[in-house]
Amino acid sequence: MSARLPYAYRYLRAKKKFPHVWCPGCGIGIVMGSIIRAIDSLGWELDDILMVSGIGCTSRMPVYVDFNTLHTTHGRALAFGTGAKMANPNLKVLAVMGDGDSMAIGGNHIIHASRRNMDITAIIVNNNNYGMTGGQFSPTTPRGAKTSTTPYGMIEPDFDICKLTEAAGANFVARGDVYHVVELDGIIKKAMSGSGFRVVEALAPCPTNFGRANRQGDAVNMMELLRDNTINIAQADKLPREKTEGKIVRGIFADKNETGYIEIYRKLCDRVSSGVKK
Amino acid sequence: MSGVPWGETKLVQGNEAVALGALAAGIDFFAGYPITPSTEVAEILAREMPLIGKKWIQMEDEIASISAIIGGSLAGGRSMTATSGPGFSLMQEGLGYACMTEVPLVLVNVMRGGPSTGLPTQVAQGDVMQARWGTHGDHPAIVLAPSDVEECFRLTIKAFNLAEEFRTPVILMPDEVIGHMREKYTFPGEDEICVTPQASPDVPLEWYEHYHTSATGVSPMAHFGSGYRFHVTGLTHDTHGFPTRKVEEVVSKMNRLKQKITRRLDVLENNRLHDIEESKVVIFCYGSVYRSALAAQKILAKQRKKVGIFRPVTIWPFPDRTVKELLDSKEVILVPELNQGQIIHEVERLTSDSVRVVPLHRFDGYEITPEQLVAAVQEVM
Amino acid sequence: MSEKPIKGQTKEEHCETEVKKRPAVHIFPEWCKGCGICVAFCPKQVLEMGKDQKAHVVHPEKCIECALCARRCPEFAVFVSGDSIKESKKKNGGEK
Numbered sequence: 001m002s003a004r005l006p007y008a009y010r011y012l013r014a015k016k017k018f019p020h021v022w023c024p025g026c027g028i029g030i031v032m033g034s035i036i037r038a039i040d041s042l043g044w045e046l047d048d049i050l051m052v053s054g055i056g057c058t059s060r061m062p063v064y065v066d067f068n069t070l071h072t073t074h075g076r077a078l079a080f081g082t083g084a085k086m087a088n089p090n091l092k093v094l095a096v097m098g099d100g101d102s103m104a105i106g107g108n109h110i111i112h113a114s115r116r117n118m119d120i121t122a123i124i125v126n127n128n129n130y131g132m133t134g135g136q137f138s139p140t141t142p143r144g145a146k147t148s149t150t151p152y153g154m155i156e157p158d159f160d161i162c163k164l165t166e167a168a169g170a171n172f173v174a175r176g177d178v179y180h181v182v183e184l185d186g187i188i189k190k191a192m193s194g195s196g197f198r199v200v201e202a203l204a205p206c207p208t209n210f211g212r213a214n215r216q217g218d219a220v221n222m223m224e225l226l227r228d229n230t231i232n233i234a235q236a237d238k239l240p241r242e243k244t245e246g247k248i249v250r251g252i253f254a255d256k257n258e259t260g261y262i263e264i265y266r267k268l269c270d271r272v273s274s275g276v277k278k
Numbered sequence: 279m280s281g282v283p284w285g286e287t288k289l290v291q292g293n294e295a296v297a298l299g300a301l302a303a304g305i306d307f308f309a310g311y312p313i314t315p316s317t318e319v320a321e322i323l324a325r326e327m328p329l330i331g332k333k334w335i336q337m338e339d340e341i342a343s344i345s346a347i348i349g350g351s352l353a354g355g356r357s358m359t360a361t362s363g364p365g366f367s368l369m370q371e372g373l374g375y376a377c378m379t380e381v382p383l384v385l386v387n388v389m390r391g392g393p394s395t396g397l398p399t400q401v402a403q404g405d406v407m408q409a410r411w412g413t414h415g416d417h418p419a420i421v422l423a424p425s426d427v428e429e430c431f432r433l434t435i436k437a438f439n440l441a442e443e444f445r446t447p448v449i450l451m452p453d454e455v456i457g458h459m460r461e462k463y464t465f466p467g468e469d470e471i472c473v474t475p476q477a478s479p480d481v482p483l484e485w486y487e488h489y490h491t492s493a494t495g496v497s498p499m500a501h502f503g504s505g506y507r508f509h510v511t512g513l514t515h516d517t518h519g520f521p522t523r524k525v526e527e528v529v530s531k532m533n534r535l536k537q538k539i540t541r542r543l544d545v546l547e548n549n550r551l552h553d554i555e556e557s558k559v560v561i562f563c564y565g566s567v568y569r570s571a572l573a574a575q576k577i578l579a580k581q582r583k584k585v586g587i588f589r590p591v592t593i594w595p596f597p598d599r600t601v602k603e604l605l606d607s608k609e610v611i612l613v614p615e616l617n618q619g620q621i622i623h624e625v626e627r628l629t630s631d632s633v634r635v636v637p638l639h640r641f642d643g644y645e646i647t648p649e650q651l652v653a654a655v656q657e658v659m
Numbered sequence: 660m661s662e663k664p665i666k667g668q669t670k671e672e673h674c675e676t677e678v679k680k681r682p683a684v685h686i687f688p689e690w691c692k693g694c695g696i697c698v699a700f701c702p703k704q705v706l707e708m709g710k711d712q713k714a715h716v717v718h719p720e721k722c723i724e725c726a727l728c729a730r731r732c733p734e735f736a737v738f739v740s741g742d743s744i745k746e747s748k749k750k751n752g753g754e755k
Contacts, residue, residue, distance in 0.1 A: 046507060047503065047505050050503070062509065062511075067507060068502040068508070069507075069509045070349070070352065070509075070510045070511075071510065071511035072345065072349075076341065076342070076345040076372075079341070079342035079343075079345035079349070080345045080346065080348060080349035082337070082346050082349065083307065083309060083346030083348065083351075083353070083355075084349035084350060084502060086307055086346070087307045087350035087351070088355070088503045091353060091502060108338050108339060109338060111338075112337070112338040265328075265335075269328045269329075272328050273329050273331060
C-alpha cells in the first residue's frame with residue numbers, strides 16, 4: 001500500500017509493532033486512537049509524555065505508542081506514575097489501565113491517587129472482564145453476567161468507576177464509550193488539559209471473551225449495544241426516569257479545579273525552605 | 279538542624295545515619311510507608327527533604343512505595359524507600375521488576391522478628407534469604423549489612439553508588455539493633471564523600487538502546503523526559519526494551535543480568551577479617567552479631583583463646599572465593615545468626631566435610647550476647 | 660474542493676469526479692482484522708466486507724469524509740484523507 005500515512009502514525013511505533021496484539025473488534029485500539037487525537041490536538045511533544053500501564057490487555061498499549069512508555073506490574077500503573085511525576089513534574093503522565101487492573105488489584109492506588117489529586121490522567125478501558133487471562137469476572141462485571149469464573153452468573157455487585165473516583169476526590173471524572181467516539185475524543189482531550197487527578201472510563205467491547213460468554217454477538221453487535229444502552233448525561237436529564245432506566249450514562253460527572261498534588265508539594269517546599277540557608 | 283552535619287560529632291541513631299547518608303548521596307525522591315523499626319528513616323527524610331526542594335511522599339502501602347521509586351528513578355531521581363519485614367515481603371514484586379528492568383534504587387530493610395507480624399520491635403536477621411531469593415525468578419542481588427552507625431551512613435551512600443554503577447536495586451539491611459542503637463559519630467567532611475554521578479547516554483537519539491550490551495553488562499541509562507524515548511517492561515525484553523520471546527534474546531538478557539554482578543565481584547566484595555590466619559576457630563557473622571563477636575574475641579583473648587572473625591559487609595553476592603580460600607582449612611566455624619539458620623548454609627556449601635560448621639541460633643527477639651559466643655567457642659575448642 | 664468546476668459541469672458532478680479520482684478513504688489490508696465495525700457504521704455505505712474478510716472501499720464517491728470509520732477502527736487500518744481533528748465537529752454526522 002502506498003497510501004499516505006494518517007496523522008496518527010506520527011505517534012505510533014508503526015513500523016515495529018503493528019498489527020497490534022488485540023483481538024478483532026476489541027475496543028482498546030479505538031481508545032488508543034482517541035488518546036492520540038487528543039494529544040495531537042493539544043500539540044503535546046512526544047518527549048514530554050509518559051504513558052504508564054499495569055498488566056492486562058489495555059496495559060499492552062504503551063508498546064504501540066512512541067512516547068516514554070512504562071509497562072509495569074499488575075495494578076501499579078498509578079504508583080509508578082506518581083513516582084515519575086514527582087521526580088520529573090514536566091512529564092505529562094497518562095495511566096492506561098483496564099477495569100481489573102485499576103479497580104481490583106490497583107483499587108487501593110486509584111483511591112489514593114484520587115484523594116491526593118495526583119497530576120495524572122487515568123484512562124480506564126472498561127470491558128467488564130479480564131480479557132488477557134481468558135475472560136474472568138472483574139469488579140465491573142454486571143450482575144448476572146457469565147464469565148469463565150462466574151459460570152452461573154455474576155453474584156457480586158459491580159463497581160461504578162466514576163462514582164468511586166469522584167467520591168475519592170478526583171478533579172475530573174467522565175465516562176465515554178467507543179461507539180460514541182467523537183464524544184470520547186472530546187472527553188479525553190478535556191481530561192488531559194487539566195491538572196489534578198483526572199479519570200476517563202471508556203466502555204469498550206471484548207467480543208472474544210465477554211461478548212461470546214454472554215451471547216452478545218460480534219464486535220458490530222457489541223458496538224450496537226453501546227449505541228443503544230448508553231445515554232448522554234444532557235439527554236438523560238431531559239428525559240423522564242422510565243426512559244433512561246437501565247441505561248449507562250455518559251458524560252462528564254466532575255470537573256473541579258482543585259490544586260493538584262504537584263503544585264501543593266511545590267508550595268510546601270517554598271514555604272518551608274524560605275528560612276533555610278542554601 | 280538541616281541536612282547532613284558535615285564534620286560534626288554527634289550522638290547518632292542508626293536509622294538517622296541511614297537518612298543522613300541518603301541526603302549525603304544526593305537523594306532526590308523518597309517514597310515509603312510507616313513500619314517499625316524503620317520508620318525513623320522516613321520521618322527524618324520527611325522533615326529534611328522539603329527543606330531542600332527534594333520530593334518525599336508517603337504512599338498507600340509498600341507495593342506502591344517501591345513502585346513509586348522505580349517510576350521516580352526512571353524519571354531521573356535518585357530514589358530510595360525504607361521498610362521492615364512485612365513491608366519487605368510486599369516489596370518483592372517491585373524488587374523483581376527493578377531487577378528485570380535494571381532500575382537503580384536503594385531499598386532499606388531494617389530487619390525485625392518474623393515470620394508475619396512476628397516481633398515488630400525486636401531484632402532478627404530472618405530476611406537474609408528473602409533478600410537474595412525473595413522475588414520470583416532468577417535475579418541479581420546486592421545486599422549490604424552494616425554493623426554500626428558509621429556504616430549506616432557510609433553504606434547508604436555506597437548503596438546509592440552501587441545502584442547507579444550496576445543499574446540494579448541495592449538493599450541495605452541493618453537489623454533492628456543497628457537501626458535503633460545510638461553511637462557517637464564524627465561525620466566526614468563533604469569533600470571526603472564520593473558520590474557516583476548518574477550516567478547518561480551520549481549517543482544520538484536513534485542509536486540509543488536502553489539495554490545496550492557493554493563489556494560490564496551495564497550501559498548508561500536515559501531518563502524519561504530526556505529526549506531519549508524508550509519502552510520499559512517487566513516482560514523479558516530485547517536490547518531496546520521491547521518484549522521478546524526469541525530464545526537468543528531471552529538467554530542473552532538473563533545471562534547479562536547475572537554476569538553484570540559475577541563479572542565484577544571484586545568491586546562488590548567487602549569483608550572485615552580479624553585474626554583469621556592464626557586462628558583455628560572462626561566466628562562467621564554479620565550485622566549486630568559482629569559487635570558481640572568483637573567483644574567475645576576480647577574476653578577469649580584474656581583466656582588465651584584465639585578466635586578469628588569473618589564478617590561479610592556485602593552479604594550478597596556471597597564472598598564464595600574468599601570463604602573457600604580462608605576458611606576451608608579451619609577446624610571450626612561458628613555461625614551465630616539471629617534466625618534458625620540461613621547464611622550458615624552458604625558456609626557449609628563452601629567448606630569441606632573436615633571443617634566443623636557449628637550453628638548458634640537465637641530467634642527470641644533478643645541479640646546474641648558476647649557471653650553466649652564465649653560459651654559457644656569454649657564448647658568447641 | 661479547491662479547484663473551480665470545469666465549464667459545463669454542475670458543482671455536484673465536479674465533486675464526484677474529484678472524489679473518484681482520489682478516493683478519500685483507504686484501508687490497509689495488512690492491518691485490517693475484519694471486525695466489520697467500519698462497514699457497519701459507515702453512514703453512507705462506502706465500505707463492504709470482502710471475501711478475504713477485510714474491509715474494502717466500494718463506493719468512494721459517496722464518502723463524506725466524516726472519518727468515523729477511521730476513528731472507530733481498532734486497528735488503525737482505515738485512513739480518511741483530509742481527516743483532521745479541527746474539522747471533526749462539522750463532520751460527526753453518523754454518530755447518534
